[in-house]
Amino acid sequence: MSDDKLRVDDDDQVDAETHDSGNGDGSQKSNLPPAVALAFVIIALLGVLIVMVLRNGSLVSSYGNNDLTGLQSEVDARRAELNRQRIAMGLSPLEGNAEPIGDIANRLKKDADSLVALSTRFQEMLAEKDKELTAKSSDLLNSEKLRQSLFSENSRLQNDLNRALIGGSDADRLRADLANLKAQRDAIAMELDAAREKMKTMSGGVSAEDYADLQRRYDEARRAKEFFEARVKELQGDLSKAKLFASSENELLPAAVELFRSLRLLQKSSDSEISTAYSNLGVKLGANVLKTLSFATGSSALTEADDEAIHELVNNVPDGDLILAIGYASETGNVDSNRTLSSDRATAAAEYISSIKRPQQFTQAVYIGQTQRFSSRIPERNQIVEIWHIRKK
Numbered sequence: 001m002s003d004d005k006l007r008v009d010d011d012d013q014v015d016a017e018t019h020d021s022g023n024g025d026g027s028q029k030s031n032l033p034p035a036v037a038l039a040f041v042i043i044a045l046l047g048v049l050i051v052m053v054l055r056n057g058s059l060v061s062s063y064g065n066n067d068l069t070g071l072q073s074e075v076d077a078r079r080a081e082l083n084r085q086r087i088a089m090g091l092s093p094l095e096g097n098a099e100p101i102g103d104i105a106n107r108l109k110k111d112a113d114s115l116v117a118l119s120t121r122f123q124e125m126l127a128e129k130d131k132e133l134t135a136k137s138s139d140l141l142n143s144e145k146l147r148q149s150l151f152s153e154n155s156r157l158q159n160d161l162n163r164a165l166i167g168g169s170d171a172d173r174l175r176a177d178l179a180n181l182k183a184q185r186d187a188i189a190m191e192l193d194a195a196r197e198k199m200k201t202m203s204g205g206v207s208a209e210d211y212a213d214l215q216r217r218y219d220e221a222r223r224a225k226e227f228f229e230a231r232v233k234e235l236q237g238d239l240s241k242a243k244l245f246a247s248s249e250n251e252l253l254p255a256a257v258e259l260f261r262s263l264r265l266l267q268k269s270s271d272s273e274i275s276t277a278y279s280n281l282g283v284k285l286g287a288n289v290l291k292t293l294s295f296a297t298g299s300s301a302l303t304e305a306d307d308e309a310i311h312e313l314v315n316n317v318p319d320g321d322l323i324l325a326i327g328y329a330s331e332t333g334n335v336d337s338n339r340t341l342s343s344d345r346a347t348a349a350a351e352y353i354s355s356i357k358r359p360q361q362f363t364q365a366v367y368i369g370q371t372q373r374f375s376s377r378i379p380e381r382n383q384i385v386e387i388w389h390i391r392k393k
Contacts, residue, residue, distance in 0.1 A: 181228050185228040185229060188221050195221070244363065244364060245343065245347050245364075246366045247343070249261065252364065253322060256390060259287050260368075285390065286390060286391035288388070289387065290317075290387045290389045292384050292385070292386055292387070293306050293345075293387065294380075294383065296383070297330075298333075302349065310353055310387070311356055313389075317357075317361055319358060319360035321362070323363045323387060323390075324364055324366065325347075325349040325350040325364070325385050325386070325387050326365075326367065326368060326387075327343055327345040328373075328382055330382040332379045335369075339370070342368065342369050342370070343365070349385045370382070
């Protein structure tokens with residue numbers, strides 16, 4: 001019986017434990033939903049707070065301090081209720097050391113401020129990059145302009161070279177024609193002299209018909225001589241004109257090369273630098289400006305006053321010296337037209353000098369083209385020809 005009673009007691013104890021276990025489970029099932037609900041409420045509140053902070057940049061701007069206090073009180077009340085229920089069930093209470101909502105809000109605000117500052121920095125970096133790109137674009141544009149300018153200058157130099165080659169071939173042809181005509185002229189002169197001597201020796205016994213034939217041949221020879229002499233003078237003038245104008249540095253007489261190079265380097269110099277350079281040219285090269293001729297816009301014609309001034313200065317230049325006419329034009333108008341205009345002005349002055357100079361004097365024309373070296377404010381002051389005197393070394 002004791003064993004049976006023991007089994008009965010054991011069965012009762014098992015039933016009691018089972019009943020207690022069942023009651024415990026039922027109690028937990030009935031008490032866990034509020035805890036889960038509270039957890040979801042806290043998570044929802046935190047989510048609302050995060051959305052508000054991200055959307056408006058500040059929690060305080062959306063809710064006042066009273067609202068935050070109310071929310072904190074509600075959370076504390078729910079936590080206290082949950083702990084009371086847990087204590088009643090024999091469970092340990094939840095710790096209350098969770099991060100306060102205000103601290104979360106402040107931390108989120110700081111993060112938002114950091115994002116704003118970072119965004120501002122990115123904008124500044126983008127602005128700096130835009131400036132760098134603008135500067136690079138400007139450099140590329142300037143490089144393209146420089147390339148086009150160099151291409152244009154190369155084309156101009158190529159044209160000058162072609163003209164120089166053509167001019168050189170023309171000069172050689174003129175020299176050959178001149179030598180040929182001189183030879184023909186000399187041959188005719190010799191034949192004429194021989195005919196005259198023959199007529200003198202045969203004057204006593206020559207017939208009227210022979211005399212008339214000789215006279216006819218003499219007249220033909222004389223006319224041919226006059227024609228060839230005129231042609232020789234014409235060719236000499238053409239040859240002189242071919243040498244008169246130098247389209248480039250390579251065609252200049254040796255005495256004028258260094259002066260021309262020095263003047264081209266002064267295009268961007270100041271007035272004081274130009275004055276000093278002109279003085280140095282006088283000492284170094286024995287060169288000085290005799291006269292500056294001014295021209296009307298678009299004109300290359302000399303005036304009577306220019307002719308008189310040129311005539312006077314040519315008389316004072318010693319034999320063997322060089323008179324160099326250098327043409328300029330203002331920067332108004334087309335570059336190619338101004339280049340042609342400056343060369344025409346220099347050529348007009350050199351041609352007049354050549355027509356009145358002594359045979360032992362030398363003259364030549366060259367151009368520099370458009371410039372603002374003589375005045376940057378008054379373009380007309382750049383429409384000139386400088387007449388330089390270069391002493392013989």
